Amino acid sequence: MHPDIQSRRDIVDGLHQRSRLATIELYRLIGRPEPVVAFRMVVKPAGRDFFHVVDTRTDKVMGFRRNHNEACALARRLESERSR
Known part of the structure; x- marks a missing residue:
């Protein structure tokens, strides 16, 4: 760096x-x-190899990823978009 x-x-x-x-x-x-501080988007395991990004207010799955780190990145991105 x-x-x-x-x-x-x-x-x-x-x-x-x-x-x-x-x-x-x-x-x-x-x-x-x-x-x-309550987060709106949370990452939950879904099956053996997938992770769902869930909106806690509506319990809707907003996206999914096969990698936990990628699912967390998606949750952060969605969280920042929703807060605008």
């Missing part, structure tokens, strides 16, 4: 961690529990 890309990724990771800690501290200060 190019050093500039790695440097940028390290900076973004650090900023994400600081943001997460600030959010935790905010909820601690106001005395409320943190909201639970």
